[in-house]
Every structure is written in C-alpha cells, then in structure tokens.
Amino acid sequence: MARNSPVLRRRRPEGIDGFDPSQSDHSQQAHVLAVDDSLVDRKVIERLLKRSCCKVTAVDSGRKALQFLGLDEEKRSGVDDLKIDLIITDYCMPGMTGYELMKKIKESSALREIPVVIMSSENVLARIDRCLEEGADDFIVKPVKLSDVKRLTDCMIRENRSNNKAGQFYDRAM
Amino acid sequence: MTETKGCKGYLDEQFVQLEELQDDTNPNFVEEVATLFYRDSARLLAVIEQTMVRNPQDFTKLDNYMHQFKGSCSSIGAKKVKAECTQFREYCKAGSSDGCMRTFQQLKREYSTLKKQLEAYFQLARQVGPRESATRPR
Numbered sequence: 001m002a003r004n005s006p007v008l009r010r011r012r013p014e015g016i017d018g019f020d021p022s023q024s025d026h027s028q029q030a031h032v033l034a035v036d037d038s039l040v041d042r043k044v045i046e047r048l049l050k051r052s053c054c055k056v057t058a059v060d061s062g063r064k065a066l067q068f069l070g071l072d073e074e075k076r077s078g079v080d081d082l083k084i085d086l087i088i089t090d091y092c093m094p095g096m097t098g099y100e101l102m103k104k105i106k107e108s109s110a111l112r113e114i115p116v117v118i119m120s121s122e123n124v125l126a127r128i129d130r131c132l133e134e135g136a137d138d139f140i141v142k143p144v145k146l147s148d149v150k151r152l153t154d155c156m157i158r159e160n161r162s163n164n165k166a167g168q169f170y171d172r173a174m
Numbered sequence: 175m176t177e178t179k180g181c182k183g184y185l186d187e188q189f190v191q192l193e194e195l196q197d198d199t200n201p202n203f204v205e206e207v208a209t210l211f212y213r214d215s216a217r218l219l220a221v222i223e224q225t226m227v228r229n230p231q232d233f234t235k236l237d238n239y240m241h242q243f244k245g246s247c248s249s250i251g252a253k254k255v256k257a258e259c260t261q262f263r264e265y266c267k268a269g270s271s272d273g274c275m276r277t278f279q280q281l282k283r284e285y286s287t288l289k290k291q292l293e294a295y296f297q298l299a300r301q302v303g304p305r306e307s308a309t310r311p312r
Contacts, residue, residue: 038214038242038245038249040207040211040250041246043206044192044195044249047203051195051197121241121244142245142248142249143188145188146191
C-alpha cells in the first residue's frame with residue numbers, strides 16, 4: 001500500500017533559525033493548532049505533537065479553529081498576540097472540511113503565512129494535488145506516525161516566516 | 175517488543191506506534207486511547223445499527239458513519255476490525271443490505287474480541303510494570 005507519498009511541497013528558509021526543539025522553555029516551543037473531529041485522533045495527534053516538543057491546542061471543528069485564530073466574525077477569541085506556528089487539520093470533517101478551513105486561512109492576510117498541513121485517511125492523489133495547489137504546505141496520510149510529525153516540526157522550526165520567502169521549492173516524489 | 179505482537183493480525187503497526195509514545199510522563203497512554211476508542215465508537219456503532227434497521231438502503235449515510243469508525247480503528251491499529259469496515263463499505267458501494275448486515279455482525283464480533291484481548295493485555299501490563307512489555311494480544 002502506497003501509504004505516504006513523501007516529500008510534498010514545503011517551504012524552506014534561506015537562513016536557519018536557531019530554534020532548539022528540545023528546549024522546555026515554553027516561549028520557544030512551537031505552538032500547533034490541531035483540528036480533528038475525531039476524539040481518538042485528537043488524542044493521538046496531541047500526544048505526537050507534545051512528544052515532538054510542541055505546545056498544542058486541539059479543537060474539534062473548522063469553525064472552532066477559525067474562532068481560535070480570530071477569523072470568525074461572530075465570535076472573536078480576543079487573543080491578539082496569538083502565535084501559531086503550524087496548523088494541522090483533518091480533511092474530512094462535518095460542516096467545514098479541512099480543505100475549506102485551509103482556504104480561509106490562506107485567504108487571510110493575517111494568517112496566510114502559517115503553514116497548514118492536511119491529514120486524511122484516504123490516499124487520493126487528486127485530493128492531495130488539490131490541497132497542495134490551494135496552499136497546503138504538506139499532506140499526511142493517516143494514521144499519523146511520529147516520523148510524520150517529526151518531519152513537519154523539523155521543517156517548521158527552521159522556518160523563518162517573517163523574512164525569507166525565497167527558498168521555497170516544490171519537491172514532489174511519488 | 176515481543177514476536178507475539180499482533181501475530182494473529184488483530185493489531186497492526188499503529189498500535190506499536192502508540193506504545194512508542196508511552197513514557198514516564200504518560201505511562202498509560204495506550205490504555206487511555208483504547209478506552210477512548212471503545213467509549214466513542216460504541217455510540218457510533220449504535221447509530222449504524224439503528225440506521226440499518228430503519229434505513230437499510232441509506233448506503234450514503236452508512237458509508238459515512240463507517241468511514242468515521244474506520245478512521246478510529248486505523249488510529250489505534252485495530253487491523254481486523256478495520257478490515258471489516260472496508261468490507262462493509264464495499265457492500266455499501268454495491269448497495270447490498272444483506273452484505274452490510276452480515277459484515278456488521280462479523281465486525282461486532284471482532285470488535286468485541288479485540289476489546290477482551292486489550293483488557294487482558296492492559297491488566298497484565300499493569301501487573302508486570304511499565305518497563306516490561308506484556309505479551310501482545312494474540
């Protein structure tokens with residue numbers, strides 16, 4: 001079974017940030033927003049991320065994710081200095097899909113620089129392509145493993161989001 | 175890790191992955207996930223069963239529910255139960271209520287068997303202590 005089509009589009013910085021994921025200093029920890037309607041999957045992804053030294057906020061819907069990010073017009077979370085380093089979302093969710101959530105994030109000038117990773121239990125190439133074309137930074141086929149998360153956090157901690165957009169490249173391997 | 179791990183195919187690599195996430199700060203992680211799985215999925219299975227009774231031809235709905243359930247099975251490494259989910263979804267595609275019903279009965283049996291095995295496994299794991307690995311459910 002071709003489980004994981006590895007190495008999808010990824011941004012790489014020019015310079016390497018001196019971020020050390022092993023630091024327990026909370027201000028240095030990457031903060032990841034995980035979005036999944038499945039209780040079991042939320043528990044697993046949370047553990048995977050914490051094990052990779054990330055701070056995690058897990059929500060069960062795209063709507064709640066937008067509220068948390070301050071994008072929901074009806075309900076603002078009121079956290080102005082929210083710093084999210086990565087958003088990882090399930091694709092298939094009732095209401096708003098992960099794809100729709102990702103599009104809303106990428107449409108927002110405030111949030112579009114945050115890397116968005118989509119997870120799906122279905123390894124459908126057309127779906128993967130569509131997500132990447134619309135701005136997803138990576139795509140993981142479920143079940144998610146520690147190696148998947150480590151790969152993401154390795155890229156993320158080196159990300160120099162404020163400056164270096166040069167150095168982006170596409171690297172797709174079947 | 176013992177060779178008996180999943181030797182009869184009840185559990186797959188994902189279960190091993192969950193065990194690897196267990197450590198001193200989270201010594202009961204796998205049991206917590208398994209408990210959550212059984213609690214959460216009981217509800218979903220009841221809904222599926224109800225739908226098969228009331229709307230046995232509503233294959234779209236049945237398939238959607240089963241997709242959700244299959245996802246959870248996948249996340250804990252419940253290999254045999256997951257295989258039944260796949261079979262069930264095939265019958266949904268084929269529009270076969272009989273096939274769905276038969277498969278669902280088998281699915282419930284596998285689900286139940288796995289639960290007992292996991293309970294025994296966790297009990298043993300607690301007895302031998304966190305650093306030893308108990309014999310994986312056969």
